Amino acid sequence: MGGVTLHVADAALAALAAAAARGVPGVAAARAVPAAELVRVTIAVRLGDNCRDVAEAVQRAVTHTLAELAGRTALVEVTVAEVVLR
Amino acid sequence: MTEAEIAPLACGRDAALVWDRAEAGLPLDAHGRSCPHCSAAYAEARRLDAAVHRMAATPVPVPEQTLEAVLGRVLEAARNTRPPEPLRLDSPLGPNRLARTAATAVLRALVDAMDGVRARSCRIEQPGPDPAIDVALTVAARFGLDLVSATARVRQTVVAMGEQALGLPLRRVDIEVVDLWEA
Numbered sequence: 001m002g003g004v005t006l007h008v009a010d011a012a013l014a015a016l017a018a019a020a021a022r023g024v025p026g027v028a029a030a031r032a033v034p035a036a037e038l039v040r041v042t043i044a045v046r047l048g049d050n051c052r053d054v055a056e057a058v059q060r061a062v063t064h065t066l067a068e069l070a071g072r073t074a075l076v077e078v079t080v081a082e083v084v085l086r
Numbered sequence: 087m088t089e090a091e092i093a094p095l096a097c098g099r100d101a102a103l104v105w106d107r108a109e110a111g112l113p114l115d116a117h118g119r120s121c122p123h124c125s126a127a128y129a130e131a132r133r134l135d136a137a138v139h140r141m142a143a144t145p146v147p148v149p150e151q152t153l154e155a156v157l158g159r160v161l162e163a164a165r166n167t168r169p170p171e172p173l174r175l176d177s178p179l180g181p182n183r184l185a186r187t188a189a190t191a192v193l194r195a196l197v198d199a200m201d202g203v204r205a206r207s208c209r210i211e212q213p214g215p216d217p218a219i220d221v222a223l224t225v226a227a228r229f230g231l232d233l234v235s236a237t238a239r240v241r242q243t244v245v246a247m248g249e250q251a252l253g254l255p256l257r258r259v260d261i262e263v264v265d266l267w268e269a
Contacts, residue, residue, distance in 0.1 A: 052176070053253055055175050055253075056177040060179065078175075078182040078183070079183040080182070080184045081185045082188050083191055083251070085191065085192075
């Protein structure tokens, strides 16, 4: 049997990354945009949760999910675009 | 008589009432129809109203060069208006970012939740290589409030809660009381 090539499209990577980000406590909303070896994740954080800690937790969760489910090693950069006040 | 007051007509009627009827398209009442002063004021107001509507309906031609110049300036201004640089959030996995608008919204909400003070503006700078931030707040305070202790309370809350909510150490907090309001 010949080798197997796995290619995960950017749209699928984005969906995986966003879902992983949304699973992190404190994240109210998330979207992701893969760009080459970098995945940019933009999130909204609930007021009361520490933005730095939530961003780092999202970084870890997305990195782990992409490696585990898509076999991709990517640098993840998280931007907290909004803090949901209520 | 001040400039705002309108002299009554010679018959004693308030001229403004006659003009209002003309503008609304209502006919004159019995007195007005038989009164030469009211009839003249009414006719004049109708003529003026018609002229104003005619002018308002006339399209104003904009020279093409002017239009292009105005659009060019608007587009140039839009290109030069960049969103402010986000704040850096340190992480062992590589730097993350926090939008300044989000950070200022948090600090303003903290101030607004305090008794007797309201945030007016909030500016955040992150000058050094480390992630520490400098905050400049302007606030309005309730009249009669002890401003020294109130601003000390604001500073203490912003330093403690801001660091907890944002994850950024606050190196400096400047507070300026710019307004007072009466309860």
